[in-house]
Amino acid sequence: MVRDRTWRDRRERKGAGCLVRALLLIVALGLIAGGFAAFWTGSAPAVTVKSPLKGIGRKTPVQVRIDDPGRLEKVRVELVQGADVTPLAERVLTPRPAWAVWQKTEPLELTVQVGRDTVRGLRTGDATVRATAERAGALLRRPAPVVAEIKLPVRLAPPSLGVVSTQHYVAQGGSEVVVYRVGETAVRDGVRSADWWFPGFPMPGNDKGLRFALYAVPFDATDAAGVRLVAVDDVGNEASVAFVDRFFPKPVGKDTIQVSDAFLNRVVPEILGNSPEVPDQGSLLANYLKINGDLRRQNARTLREMGAKSTPRFLWNQAFLPMQNAAITAAFADRRTYVYQDKPVDQQVHLGFDMASVERDAIPSSNRGVVVLARYFGIYGNAVVVDHGYGLQSLYGHLSSIEVKEGQTVERGQTLGRSGQTGLAGGDHLHFTMMLQGLSVTPVEWWDGHWIQDRLVRKLGPALRLERGGQAPQAAAN
Numbered sequence: 001m002v003r004d005r006t007w008r009d010r011r012e013r014k015g016a017g018c019l020v021r022a023l024l025l026i027v028a029l030g031l032i033a034g035g036f037a038a039f040w041t042g043s044a045p046a047v048t049v050k051s052p053l054k055g056i057g058r059k060t061p062v063q064v065r066i067d068d069p070g071r072l073e074k075v076r077v078e079l080v081q082g083a084d085v086t087p088l089a090e091r092v093l094t095p096r097p098a099w100a101v102w103q104k105t106e107p108l109e110l111t112v113q114v115g116r117d118t119v120r121g122l123r124t125g126d127a128t129v130r131a132t133a134e135r136a137g138a139l140l141r142r143p144a145p146v147v148a149e150i151k152l153p154v155r156l157a158p159p160s161l162g163v164v165s166t167q168h169y170v171a172q173g174g175s176e177v178v179v180y181r182v183g184e185t186a187v188r189d190g191v192r193s194a195d196w197w198f199p200g201f202p203m204p205g206n207d208k209g210l211r212f213a214l215y216a217v218p219f220d221a222t223d224a225a226g227v228r229l230v231a232v233d234d235v236g237n238e239a240s241v242a243f244v245d246r247f248f249p250k251p252v253g254k255d256t257i258q259v260s261d262a263f264l265n266r267v268v269p270e271i272l273g274n275s276p277e278v279p280d281q282g283s284l285l286a287n288y289l290k291i292n293g294d295l296r297r298q299n300a301r302t303l304r305e306m307g308a309k310s311t312p313r314f315l316w317n318q319a320f321l322p323m324q325n326a327a328i329t330a331a332f333a334d335r336r337t338y339v340y341q342d343k344p345v346d347q348q349v350h351l352g353f354d355m356a357s358v359e360r361d362a363i364p365s366s367n368r369g370v371v372v373l374a375r376y377f378g379i380y381g382n383a384v385v386v387d388h389g390y391g392l393q394s395l396y397g398h399l400s401s402i403e404v405k406e407g408q409t410v411e412r413g414q415t416l417g418r419s420g421q422t423g424l425a426g427g428d429h430l431h432f433t434m435m436l437q438g439l440s441v442t443p444v445e446w447w448d449g450h451w452i453q454d455r456l457v458r459k460l461g462p463a464l465r466l467e468r469g470g471q472a473p474q475a476a477a478n
Contacts, residue, residue, distance in 0.1 A: 043068070043071075044135065044143070044146050045066050045067055045068050045069050045071070045072060045133055045135075045146055046066070046067040046068070046146075047064070047065070047066050047067075047131055047133050047146050047147070047148040048064070048065045048148055049062065049063070049064050049129055049130075049131050049148045049149055049150045050062070050063055050150060051063065051129075051150060051152065053152075053234060053235050053236070054152070054153075054234060054235070055152050055153045055154065055155050055234070055235040056114050056115055056122070056127055056152050056153070056154045056155070056235060057115055057116065057154075057155050057156065057233065057234075057235025057236045057237040058115045058116050058117055058235070058236040058237050058238065059113045059114075059115040059116075059117045059118060059236055060113070060114045060115050060152070060235055060236065061111055061112070061113055061114075062077075062111070062112050062113075062114050062129045062150065063109065063110070063111050064077055064089075064109070064110040064111075064112070064131045064148075065107055065108070065109050066107060066108040066109075066131075066133055067107050068104065068105055068107075069093065069105055069107070069108040069133070070095065070096040070103060070104070070105035071095045071096065071135055071136050072093045072095060072108075072133050072134065072135060072136065073092070073093055073095055073134050073135065073136050074090065074091065074092050074093065074133075074134040075089075075090065075091045075093065075108065075110065075131065075132070075133050075134070076089070076090050076131070076132045076134075077089040077090070077110060077112050077129065077130070077131050077132075078129075078130050078132070079114055079119055079122075079127055079128070079129055079130075080127065080128040080129075080130055080149075081122070081123065081125065081126075081127040081128070081154070082125075084121065086119050086120075086121075088112040088114065088118075088119075088129070089110055089112050091108070091110065093108075095135075095136035110131075112129070114127075114129060115235075115236065116156055116237075122154060122156070123154065123156075124154050124155065124156055124157075125153070125154055126151055126152070126153055126154065127151070127152060127153075127154050128149050128150070128151045128152075129149060129150050129152065130147060130148075130149040131147070131148050131149065132145050132146075132147050133145055133146040133147075155185075155233070155235055155237065156237065157237065158231070158232075158233065158237040158238055158239040159182055159183040159184075159185045159186035159189075159231040159232070159233050159237070159239050160181075160182065160183035160231075160239070161180065161181070161182050161183070161186075161189070161229060161230075161231040161239040161240075161241055162180060162181045162241075163178065163179075163180050163229060163241060163243045164179045164180050164181055164210065165177070165178055165179035165180070165212075165459040166245075167245055168243050168244050168245045168246075169244075169245060169246045169247075169248070169455070170215075170216075170217050170224065170227070170244055170246075170247060170248070171217070171247070171248040171249075171250060171442070171445075172217055172219065172221060172222065172247070172248065172249050172250040173216075173217065173218070173219035173250055173332060173333050173440075173441060173442045174216065174217060174248075174441060174442055174445055175214065175215070175216045175434075175436055175441045175442075175445055175446070175455075176214075176215060176216070176455055177212055177213065177214050177215070177455065177456050177459050177460060178191060178212065178213055178215065178229060178243055178459075179203065179210070179211070179212045179459050179460065180200070180210075180211055180212070180213075180229055180241075180243075181209045181210055181211070182200070182209055182211055182231045183209065183231070184208075184209070185233040185234075185237075186231040186232065186233055186239075187232065187233055187234045188230075188231070188232045189211060189213075189229075189230065189231040189232070190213045190215075190229075190230060191213045191215035191227065191228070191229055191230070192226070192227070192228050192230050192240075193215055193216060193217055193218065193221070193226060193227045193228075194217075194218050194221050194226040194227075195218075196216070196218060196437060196439050197437070198213050198214060198215040198216070198391065198436065198437055199213065199391070199437075200212065200213040201213070201312055201390060203460075203462075203463055204462050204463050205462070212459070212460060212463065213229075214390055214391060214392060214436055215227070215436070216436045216437075216439050216441045217247070218439060219332070219333040219349065219351065219440065219441075219442075220333075220349070222249055223247060223249070224244040224247040227242070227243075227244050228240045228241060228242055228243070229241045229242075229243050250333070252333070252335055253331050253333065253334040253335065254334065254335050254336075254337070255330065255334045255335070255336045255337070255350070256336070256337050256339055257336050257337070257338045257339065257426075258339055259285075259288065259338050259339060259340040259345065261284070263426060264284040264285065264288050265284065267288075267423070267424055267425070268284050268287045268288050268291065270381075270422065270423075271291050271295070271378070271379070271381075271423060271424070272287060272291075274376040275291075275295060275376075275378055277295075277298065278290055278291060278294070278295050285340060285345070289345060289346055291378075291379060291424065292338065292346055292348060292379070292424065293346065293348070295378045295379055296348060296378070296379050298378065299377060299378040299379055299380065300438070302377075303385070303393075303395070303435060303438040304437065304438030304439075305438070306372055306373065306385060306387075306393065306438065307391050307393060307435060307436070307437040307438035307439075308391075308437065308438070309372075310387050310389060310390060310391045310392070310393060310437075311370065311387055311389045311390075312389070312390060313389050313390070314388075314389045314390065314463070314464060315367075315368055315369045315370060315387065315388050315389040316367035316368045316369060316388045316389065316392075316412070317367075317368055317412070318367065318368075318412050319367075319446075319447065319448070319449035319452055320366040320367045320394070320434070320443070320446040320447050321364055321365075321366045321367065321412060321413060321447070322353075322355070322366070322432070322443070322447050323355045323357070323361075323363065323364065323430050323432065324357075324364070325357050326355035326356060326357040326361070326430070327355065327356055327357070328353055328354065328355055329354040329355065329356050329429060330350055330352075330353065330354035331350075331353060332350070332351065332352060332353055332433070332440075332442045332443070332444075333349055333350065333351065333440075333442070334349070334350040335347065335349055335350075336348050336349070336350050351433055351440035352395070352397075352431050352432055352433030352440060352443075353431075353432050353433065353443060354429050354430070354431055354432075355429060355430045355432060356419070356427070356428065356429035356430070357419070359419070359428045360400050360401075360418040360419060360420065360428070361418065361419045361430075362415045362418060363384075363396050363399060363415065363416050363417050363418060363419055363430055364412075364413045364414065364415060364416070365386055365394075365410045365411065365412060365413065365414045365415075365416050366386070366394045366412070366432075366434075366443075366446070367386075367388055367394070367412045368388070368409075368410065368411050368412050369386040369387050369388040369389070369393075369394070369409070369410060370386065370387045370407065370408070370409050370410070371384060371385070371386055371387075371404050371405065371406050371407065371408045371409075371410060371416075372385050372386070372387045372393070372406060372407075373385035373406060374402050374404055374405055374406050374408075374416075375402070375406075376422070376423075377397070377423075378423065379397075379423050379424045380395065380397030380398060380423045380424075380431060381397060381398045381399065381420070381421075381422025381423025381424075381425060382397075382398070382399040382400065382401065382402050382417065382420065382422045382423070383395060383396060383397045383398075383399065383423070384396045384399065384402060384404060384416045384417060386410060386416070391436050391437040391438075392434070392435070392436055393434070393435045393436075393438075394432070394433070394434050394435070394443075395431075395432065395433050395434075395435060396416055396417070396430060396431070396432055397423060397425075397430070397431035397432075398419070398420055398421055398422050398423050398425040398428075398429060398430065398431050399416075399417040399418060399419065399420050399422065399430075400417070400418045400419065400420025400421070400422065400428070401417050401418045401420070402416070402417040403415055403416060403417050403418075404416050404417070434446050
């Protein structure tokens with residue numbers, strides 16, 4: 001009996017000890033949890049501020065990136081210049097619970113535009129773009145915010161820009177040249193004409209600020225209001241000058257093209273077979289409209305890209321040649337309406353001259369240059385493009401055969417191939433056009449030695465000299 005009581009007493013004391021230890025453990029865990037809740041605020045996020053530009057000008061982008069922003073309440077971006085603080089952006093956030101340490105949040109990225117256009121009172125000197133990330137606090141602790149900043153110089157003056165040449169007379173769809181002087185801070189200069197950009201190039205000689213640009217007025221521009229000489233520095237400050245003295249609008253030609261089933265059966269399968277980028281639309285007419293529209297625009301983009309890669313020197317040395325003994329069957333910039341079964345189905349602009357003589361006639365290069373395209377080329381069928389330098393190129397389309405290769409230097413009058421009716425051609429002929437930076441311009445000016453003398457040579461001087469006799473200009477490379 002005594003032995004049983006002793007065993008029960010020991011067991012009760014042991015149970016009581018376990019209970020005490022359990023209570024102590026609970027209290028300890030509670031203290032730890034309480035301390036965590038009172039003081040733990042989570043890890044600090046990484047904040048970076050950077051800009052792709054080396055200063056602040058007209059509109060400078062500044063990027064702010066915050067890695068693991070889950071415990072943030074607010075992000076502020078400010079511009080600080082002296083005692084002036086200008087708010088640029090603010091983002092209020094909902095922080096995750098401090099105990100949810102396993103939850104990760106995607107980086108937060110903000111881009112602000114800083115410059116003369118966005119900050120009132122901005123002045124020349126230094127300025128700081130500051131990003132402040134305010135962290136969520138605990139019961140008894142408020143952590144310090146995380147601050148990152150970038151210091152940039154403020155430059156508000158655009159590059160100097162002045163027109164040197166005179167008598168800038170240009171026609172709708174035509175070309176011209178301007179000579180100008182630009183300041184040392186310019187990193188990009190040239191002529192902006194509507195949606196087109198014509199870059200500037202250095203004039204020969206030791207004057208580094210003296211430059212020229214061949215430019216054009218698009219065929220669909222009815223005035224020269226959108227033609228301006230432009231210089232931009234590395235922080236986006238822009239100088240802009242109007243310089244066109246006289247503008248000559250050109251009447252719009254109109255033409256109607258009858259689209260027959262026989263024509264569709266001849267041209268559509270050929271073009272689709274040579275243009276894998278064009279998906280089959282399921283019918284001849286639908287395919288034709290896809291070719292006449294989308295493929296035409298795609299070809300235009302390719303020509304624009306080729307123009308941007310033109311050799312920066314004059315490659316030609318005489319006035320440009322038209323196709324000899326040929327009748328002009330379609331003019332430049334005619335607005336064409338395409339009619340199928342007595343119904344208008346499409347409208348496009350014909351950007352070139354159609355010239356025809358005899359079938360498979362020899363097609364001469366209009367001037368000296370380098371072949372940059374010699375292959376089947378969408379709506380133009382078998383085509384050749386010759387680069388004449390400084391963005392000036394000539395295109396020869398619908399050829400039955402090609403007799404030159406890409407990269408080959410050709411001379412004025414050299415045979416490039418034979419006329420034909422490949423691509424969107426209704427019969428044997430040559431589609432010819434001149435292009436400046438990929439923009440089709442009227443070739444008539446370039447066929448005229450007097451126009452070249454008066455409009456180009458007179459302004460470019462040593463950069464472009466006439467041969468003896470005065471009819472053919474000879475170009476000197478820069």
